[in-house]
Amino acid sequence: MNPPSEPASLETAPAPLPQDSRPRVGLSLFWRTFFLLSLLLIGSIVAWLQTFRALEFEPRAIQTAQQIASLVNLSSAALEYSDAIARVSLIKTLAEREGVRIMPRKPTDTHTVFDAGSIDPEVARELVSRLGKGTVVAAGVNGETGLWVGFAIGEDLYWLLMDPNRFARVGGRTWLIWLVTAAALSLAGAALIARLINRPLKQLSFAAGRVRDGDFDASRLDEKAVTSEIREVNIGFNRMAQQLAKIEQDRAVMLAGISHDLRTPLARLRLETEMSVADAQAREHMAADIDQLDAIIDKFLDYARPDHTKLRPVSLNDVIQACVYAVRDLGDMRISIDLPRYTYVLADEVELARVVSNLLENARRYGKSPDTGVAVVEIAAKARNEWVLLKVRDHGMGVAPEALPNLTKPFFRGDTARTAATGAGLGLAIVDKTVQRMGGVFALANTTSGGLAAHIKLPRAEMTGDDSLLGAEPGETGSAHRAHS
Numbered sequence: 001m002n003p004p005s006e007p008a009s010l011e012t013a014p015a016p017l018p019q020d021s022r023p024r025v026g027l028s029l030f031w032r033t034f035f036l037l038s039l040l041l042i043g044s045i046v047a048w049l050q051t052f053r054a055l056e057f058e059p060r061a062i063q064t065a066q067q068i069a070s071l072v073n074l075s076s077a078a079l080e081y082s083d084a085i086a087r088v089s090l091i092k093t094l095a096e097r098e099g100v101r102i103m104p105r106k107p108t109d110t111h112t113v114f115d116a117g118s119i120d121p122e123v124a125r126e127l128v129s130r131l132g133k134g135t136v137v138a139a140g141v142n143g144e145t146g147l148w149v150g151f152a153i154g155e156d157l158y159w160l161l162m163d164p165n166r167f168a169r170v171g172g173r174t175w176l177i178w179l180v181t182a183a184a185l186s187l188a189g190a191a192l193i194a195r196l197i198n199r200p201l202k203q204l205s206f207a208a209g210r211v212r213d214g215d216f217d218a219s220r221l222d223e224k225a226v227t228s229e230i231r232e233v234n235i236g237f238n239r240m241a242q243q244l245a246k247i248e249q250d251r252a253v254m255l256a257g258i259s260h261d262l263r264t265p266l267a268r269l270r271l272e273t274e275m276s277v278a279d280a281q282a283r284e285h286m287a288a289d290i291d292q293l294d295a296i297i298d299k300f301l302d303y304a305r306p307d308h309t310k311l312r313p314v315s316l317n318d319v320i321q322a323c324v325y326a327v328r329d330l331g332d333m334r335i336s337i338d339l340p341r342y343t344y345v346l347a348d349e350v351e352l353a354r355v356v357s358n359l360l361e362n363a364r365r366y367g368k369s370p371d372t373g374v375a376v377v378e379i380a381a382k383a384r385n386e387w388v389l390l391k392v393r394d395h396g397m398g399v400a401p402e403a404l405p406n407l408t409k410p411f412f413r414g415d416t417a418r419t420a421a422t423g424a425g426l427g428l429a430i431v432d433k434t435v436q437r438m439g440g441v442f443a444l445a446n447t448t449s450g451g452l453a454a455h456i457k458l459p460r461a462e463m464t465g466d467d468s469l470l471g472a473e474p475g476e477t478g479s480a481h482r483a484h485s
Contacts, residue, residue: 030198037190045182065126072131072151072160075102080153105150105157111138200230207237216245262297266290311438313461314352316343316388320379323356332373333364338380345388346459347438355434358427359392359454367394367451388460393453398446407444408432428454 078090079102094100127149128135136150141159149160207219219241221234270290277283317339324335345352360377368375376395381388399407406412410429428444431454435442441457 028198030194030202033194033197034190037194038187041186041190042183045179045186049179062126065123065130068123068147068149068162069127069130071098071100071162072149075100075160076151076153076158079158099163101159101161103159103161105159109141109159111136111142111148111150112140113138200225200227200234204233204237207241211241211244214248216241216248262293266293266297311346311348311459313344314347314349316345316352316381316390317341319349319352320356323353323360324379326357327360327364330364332368333360333375333377335360335377335379338378340381340383343381343383343388344461346461347440351434351438352458355431355456356392358431362427362454363392363394363396363452367396369395370397383460386460388458390456390458391453392456393447393451395449395451398450398452399444401446404444404446408442 075094079087082090091102094102127137131149131151136148138148138150139145141148141161144161146161146163149162151158151160203221207221210216210219219237221237223231223235223238225231225234270287273283273286273290277286320337320339324337327333328335363377364375367377378393379391380393381390383389407428408431410426412429432442435456435458439459441455443455445453445455447453
């Protein structure tokens with residue numbers, strides 16, 4: 001036997017997956033609905049605030065200025081038409097009952113003006129326009145704060161002092177509190193509405209995912225929903241899931257039944273061939289045809305196998321060695337293995353062995369080198385983070401790029417791109433279905449140096465202390481294990 005070639009280095013990741021299987025980054029329907037409702041509500045709040053400012057703030061400023069101006073005019077008229085004794089009583093009465101103080105304005109008085117945040121500028125401008133240009137509006141006189149309005153009665157000047165809180169506008173802090181409260185309540189309402197709207201869709205999405213994975217029992221939706229449209233959708237989906245479950249069950253029973261029923265006549269044909277055909281060469285060819293039919297029946301049974309598997313830590317080294325051992329004596333295959341020691345994956349041992357055996361058989365049938373007629377197969381694995389990447393590669397003619405996506409479809413055979421095919425076209429379909437059932441990813445790709453490479457990505461399992469001792473020989477060291485057959 002010729003010395004085997006060294007296995008090619010394993011790529012850091014399986015072959016590129018189809019575009020529709022790549023994870024897409026985006027907002028969920030809940031968040032999209034929530035953001036749209038939030039924008040609508042916040043926009044409504046801003047529009048309401050602007051409308052309130054236009055219809056309430058300016059009229060309120062004018063009304064406030066009118067009240068202050070009326071108070072000043074009334075006080076001025078009362079003081080102007082009263083004698084000295086009555087004037088003193090009037091000033092005292094205004095101070096006691098209305099909280100308004102009137103005092104003479106002296107040339108030595110010092111006053112401070114209002115800033116923009118203390119009183120609305122519209123109020124000050126309106127007061128000046130109503131009381132005349134000589135009117136003074138101050139925030140404090142001689143160190144005493146308040147709302148001071150300076151006016152004249154004839155040649156006499158007076159100050160009128162009142163509490164500024166009686167006419168002050170609502171402060172910015174108050175408006176901020178109201179806006180934050182309104183925004184918080186609006187966002188909470190938007191979240192509640194979005195949740196109520198999207199809950200049936202989320203349940204439908206979950207149920208559709210369960211149907212896609214073949215779990216028809218966990219995909220039943222509520223047929224008594226309050227909303228009529230949702231109720232009709234749920235009823236229709238449940239009926240569809242029931243029909244799919246029945247079709248899947250009928251398909252499995254039909255395939256298993258046909259495969260089982262064919263074995264009896266095949267066994268009789270084999271017996272009659274051995275007993276009735278005298279020509280040894282013809283008998284050998286007929287036996288080979290019967291073996292091929294029997295292998296195709298096995299493929300049908302494998303494809304009809306139920307989808308439920310129990311996963312546990314499995315030694316990838318042991319499974320591959322067992323599969324290689326079964327074909328190591330074949331003269332038309334050369335297999336090289338490059339595996340890290342004690343590589344464990346989370347899988348079903350029988351199903352994983354079936355996957356590797358199918359890939360080896362596929363490489364033996366269709367991956368033979370055109371020059372030598374021998375299938376040179378390389379098996380390599382590498383652990384990366386939480387996954388184990390396994391590659392099974394041949395050195396055959398490869399597959400046409402346009403045929404690659406169809407190789408995992410049931411009953412498809414790339415006869416034009418590979419050597420003569422005699423199977424049922426179920427081998428790679430079984431591999432793809434089984435790997436997905438074990439939570440892995442399967443992909444096929446042509447290699448740059450020729451041949452087809454099958455990439456398998458399986459969850460990595462941590463080995464236990466007892467498992468790490470299995471298969472170890474005294475004094476044996478090293479991190480990689482290589483074997484050839």
